[in-house]
Amino acid sequence: MQPGILQAPFGTLPDGRSVSVFTLVNKAGMSVRILDFGGIITEIHVPDRDGNFADVALGFDTLEPYCTDSPYFGALIGRYGNRIARGRFTLDGQAYELPVNNGKNHLHGGTQGFDRVLWDARIDGAELVLGYRSADGEQGYPGTLDATVRYSLGEDNEIVVRFSAVTDRATPVNLTQHSYFNLAGGGDILGHELMLDADAFVAIDADLIPTGNLANVAGTPFDFRSPRPIGQAINAADEQLGYGGGYDHCFVLNKPQEKAMTRAARVREPVSGRVLELFTQEPGVQFYSGNFLDGSLQGKGHTYAYRSGFCLEPQHFPDSPNQPGFPNTILRPGDTYETESRFRFSVEP
Template structure:
């Protein structure tokens, strides 16, 4: 028992390359809880009530470590060293060209083929907070600098999941961390089409066919999300729907104070999710390419549109666009960003 309100427990969950892996639970007095693992500093489950006080898991996940190791969709994982794509798997910093691990066509995506999602983190428990730590060596995935990252998860009595990222480096580098949770507030194994979503953004990044930013920041136009059901915003693409995989530029980003990025709701359950962040952008990804081999929470492999990602982060490909917010991290400076997922109900 860490304090009178929040209980943190831990159980062995297996090994990965000889490193012990654990499953942690942080539970509040209402019985709502989150589960996490030090494999990938991953969010495994979020169990919260609906409007009738039924407690159910609202993120996509697996029941075993083996399934997470086999997963290729980044379910709930910490993403690093650099979230999303870097074009051509290269960037230049202080006139030095750095060549990265290309794992998404010609691009480096989510840190390359051996990103932080597949690493075993160290851990410690402080107050009601679970800290995951990782040292990433110089030239890891092609990125310069020895980087030390701490990912802190805390869970409140008000069903707020706070994720903070703190990092330092011994050499000038670039960094961009996020969490890749897939949310489904219905918790019933049905798709996300009847979720409504509001995103606090009027603009988004223009991208090419490979989802690489062109450098243009354009009005959101008909992709603006102002509280509609996702079903009404998706576009027919042959015999299937085409959803969102877009980087929205958040409003009110004059400083790094927490701001509301998005509100997600699901009418049948009454559940809501409010996303707050210090980051300048949020990726809305409707899981168009979800194709998981291991069976998940729905006792079947996950398929497209089973879950929705709301990934707060810096802009993709920032190192190659001088007018994007800088992702440069220098020795002596600290990376310090926060994401809050606040769960509620409408009765």
């Protein structure tokens, strides 16, 4: 396949609109497939230490399950990634209510988040540019938000994701990318070795909502400051792991300064030698160990069993609109939301 960006049809939405898939290819042969529906990354093909390529992203072969059954496989998330407690917040003295779609809480933008809308797509040189206008009141959020996402694939096997947004009224914004990875190309992810550059994580309650406490990772199953297998302590008798059914927590990244681009995480799969590094400007990264995958979903020749994929979602902290001690997530008119994350793939001998 020639380097560049190719466009092809992928399916038709129930309302008759056509969905396209864009294939980004670099000179090294790495390829990434992205839909204009949900900005979804459907495939990521990278080599192992012997040069054998495999698809390391969980996803589907067809459009329909992305519209109905997907647990956010590969999707862009907005207007607010992660949970907002009871779907409520107060901003500038006004109370807002959002759809509740995760127990008692609002999750990942609601019942019709950015993962389930058709983005306007165009190719700009080496970038796939996606745009979406979220109307005032959509999913309960105030203000008209114009969001832009730029995807590119570097020659260093790095997927670059650049977000920007502007609004005409103050509104919470927390955009992220929600790919599920399996660097072995199949099986579970418990043997993957993870490093997270985080001295603390956001403690949660039984409803997976932050308590407001940033808990020290030292001496806990959450200490990934040195690489260790994801499965090493995932079943430990730990209250926080019990709440999440495993890891489903936002880690507080060690950053020299706000908005600095730092390496947040490194994952190595020892059998294939594949390595994934995440670099981000965000203050946190949600690490999710696929605890709710149960074998009921199938795609691309795989059955997505328990803990067969992991997520590293760069983002601000959950429930920040209700947590005054957390970094700000309110975008105001005249300001521009901008953030960048990079997913870099390599191999170790």
